[in-house]
Amino acid sequence: MTSSVQEAREALGKRLRQIRRSAGLTGVELARRAGWHESKVSKIEYGRIKPSDVDIRAYCAHADTNDQIADLLATLHNIDSAYLEWKQVLGTGVKRRQQQTLKLEAEATVIRNYQPYIVTGLLQTAEYARAILANVIEFYGIPDDLDEGVSKRMERQQVLYRRNKRFHFLIGEQSLYTTVGDNGVMAGQLDRLMSVIGLPRVTLGIIPLAAEAKVLMNNFVMFDNRLVKEEGSTAGLSITQPREIALYGRAFDILARQSVTGSSARALIGTALDRRRGTEGR
Numbered sequence: 001m002t003s004s005v006q007e008a009r010e011a012l013g014k015r016l017r018q019i020r021r022s023a024g025l026t027g028v029e030l031a032r033r034a035g036w037h038e039s040k041v042s043k044i045e046y047g048r049i050k051p052s053d054v055d056i057r058a059y060c061a062h063a064d065t066n067d068q069i070a071d072l073l074a075t076l077h078n079i080d081s082a083y084l085e086w087k088q089v090l091g092t093g094v095k096r097r098q099q100q101t102l103k104l105e106a107e108a109t110v111i112r113n114y115q116p117y118i119v120t121g122l123l124q125t126a127e128y129a130r131a132i133l134a135n136v137i138e139f140y141g142i143p144d145d146l147d148e149g150v151s152k153r154m155e156r157q158q159v160l161y162r163r164n165k166r167f168h169f170l171i172g173e174q175s176l177y178t179t180v181g182d183n184g185v186m187a188g189q190l191d192r193l194m195s196v197i198g199l200p201r202v203t204l205g206i207i208p209l210a211a212e213a214k215v216l217m218n219n220f221v222m223f224d225n226r227l228v229k230e231e232g233s234t235a236g237l238s239i240t241q242p243r244e245i246a247l248y249g250r251a252f253d254i255l256a257r258q259s260v261t262g263s264s265a266r267a268l269i270g271t272a273l274d275r276r277r278g279t280e281g282r
Helices: 003-022 027-034 039-045 053-062 066-082 095-107 126-140 146-161 183-196 242-258 262-277
Strands: 083-085 110-115 166-172 202-207 220-223 227-231 235-239
Touching (some): 003 066, 053 066, 066 235, 095 146, 095 220, 166 242, 183 262, 202 242, 202 262, 220 242
Parallel strands (some): 110 166
Antiparallel strands (some): 083 235, 110 220
């Protein structure tokens, strides 16, 4: 769990403790009235366990603060959304996830995206996206809405051409060699990256394989300076704490300084493309 999630849980616990104390209730008395083990109050109030909706309602009922239920429940549900397992996010298939991301991209002015091992979604060809999403559907055992998911991912890419947007993509050189689909799919994807380099308002940086490991991060996306989305193997994280967002920004800047752009990036892509086409050394 990220510190953002834990800090939010602790802040909610502190607020519940204040509500209880203002009502003149001890932790022992609240636990007795609610039918809880007496240690539960302390665990909730110090963020060691997450309260349920029922727990929140119990606090408010016994502290005579029912007017705060709606706000407290909203706070709790925001914490829940900060850490979402992929089984939950992808429960109906991949299209819904693409739709959610499309909304975030539409709302942001500056998007910074780091992906070390594969090409990121906004730069993918339809064939590459199809291969990626097919693997996601198979791995997580979710409903197969592959065609709809690919269509929505392609729709997302329209945002690249809006004048009020700025994009900075960083990909690892490894992503040029990680096989997605087959050689034909990869050749088409590498050609696409070549064309991306010439897009206005878009910066594509490639971090060379031999670059020093100054920053070790999972793939992440920064939406302005208000939200970071990080993807783990089992869950997606939403980072909103300004201190943590600043740390991601620092990491991105370090990685950007290690990257190559323009003609140097084209050279790296060209080498990978030659290998895919079997023409290296001819």
